[in-house]
Amino acid sequence: MSVLTLPAWLAAHPYLAPLAQLTAQVDRAVGESEIPPAGVPVWDEYAADFDAGVPLLTSAEAGISLAPAGGMALALVERLSSVPSADLSIPGLAPVAALRHDREAPRRVAALLLGDESIDVPSPGLLRYLGWAAAARYLTTVMHAFARWRDEDRWLRRYCPSCGSLPAMAQLVGEETGRVRWLSCGRCRTRWRYARTRCPFCEVDAHRASTLTVEGEGGLRIDYCESCKGYLKTYDGQGDEALLLADWTSLHLDVAAHDRGLTRRAASLYELGALLPASA
Numbered sequence: 001m002s003v004l005t006l007p008a009w010l011a012a013h014p015y016l017a018p019l020a021q022l023t024a025q026v027d028r029a030v031g032e033s034e035i036p037p038a039g040v041p042v043w044d045e046y047a048a049d050f051d052a053g054v055p056l057l058t059s060a061e062a063g064i065s066l067a068p069a070g071g072m073a074l075a076l077v078e079r080l081s082s083v084p085s086a087d088l089s090i091p092g093l094a095p096v097a098a099l100r101h102d103r104e105a106p107r108r109v110a111a112l113l114l115g116d117e118s119i120d121v122p123s124p125g126l127l128r129y130l131g132w133a134a135a136a137r138y139l140t141t142v143m144h145a146f147a148r149w150r151d152e153d154r155w156l157r158r159y160c161p162s163c164g165s166l167p168a169m170a171q172l173v174g175e176e177t178g179r180v181r182w183l184s185c186g187r188c189r190t191r192w193r194y195a196r197t198r199c200p201f202c203e204v205d206a207h208r209a210s211t212l213t214v215e216g217e218g219g220l221r222i223d224y225c226e227s228c229k230g231y232l233k234t235y236d237g238q239g240d241e242a243l244l245l246a247d248w249t250s251l252h253l254d255v256a257a258h259d260r261g262l263t264r265r266a267a268s269l270y271e272l273g274a275l276l277p278a279s280a
Contacts, residue, residue: 004218004240009249012216019248019270026133030081035072035134037141038064043149045193053157055164056146057188058114060093064142070109072134073127074100087110092123112185114163115267129269132187143190152193158200160185161192167200167248168233168266170223177262183232186247186266200231212260220250231257 041062049059056062077096099105099121110123112119113131121127134177147161155161160183168186172179183200198229205226211234212222219237224230233253234242243249247269252263 002170004243006243009218009243012185013249013252015252016249019251024090025080025090026076028054029076030137032081032132033072033075033137035137036068036158038138040067040142040145045159045211047253050150050161050188051154054158055159056142057163064136065137066110066113066247067106069131069135069138070106072138073109073131076103076130076134077126081213092124092126095122095128098122114174115165125269125271132269136189143188147190155192155193156194158183158194158198158203160188160190162190163188166266167232169245170194171241171245172198172234172236173238184245184247186268189266191245194245197226199228199230200232202228204228206207212256214256215248216242217253220244220253222253222262224257224262231262232255 006020010020010197015179041056041064042203046056046059046062049061050056057064057066061105077093078100080090081093082098091118097142099109102108105121107260108119108121110126111125112121112128113135143162149200150161157168163185165185167183169184171182171191172190173182174180179196181194181196183194184191194200197207197209201208202225205227206226209223210226212224214221218240219235221236222232233247233250235241251270254268
């Protein structure tokens, strides 16, 4: 199994260094924060919603509120603002800091995390990013328990069983004659199984996915649908999931896909518009 290190990846992709610094800075802030874990739901109470296709974090029966993660995102803003870095500045921190006076802000940020684009907050992209960074820690116990409880054969849907997002990436595992495709959420980091050749965006089932390979990308490629032109960055391998399924480590493949007329259908925690040509 391959073992690819982050320094080696950055040496080959130096333009990703600012994102690596941002990720490390936020991860440190999250690690230094006191974040009480969310309670694990009573799975029998959620089971009917799961069978009906209701994602865990949007189910009233599961009863998991993301408002604490929203509050943690605002606390992260204060922590990051109080420790300025000489190597990296994070734009948008100052306007977001004013939200600490708004009692409804954690609830609004929670709605933003689950895709409510009507939420009016400053720097929504930054809040979305910090909110999911906090949520990953807040939901750790819940997500591990959910992965143990759920039966992948009972889901097999095109959207994330945890938060409802469309997949940002995929992974192919197993031998050629019995390969399994796992989809990967770009928001909450959940992975779930899906049909090997079906498009998770328009649900057309093709005999084989159309593929763009990029030399020297550690097993990463771009699989796309001829029908809707949606694409998935796909890791064909095992052992480097933590690095190659992180989404930000392959944003250059999003640019390559855009240059070929393909469309990213999944939500992103990163401002892809800044990476694309001005005519996009």
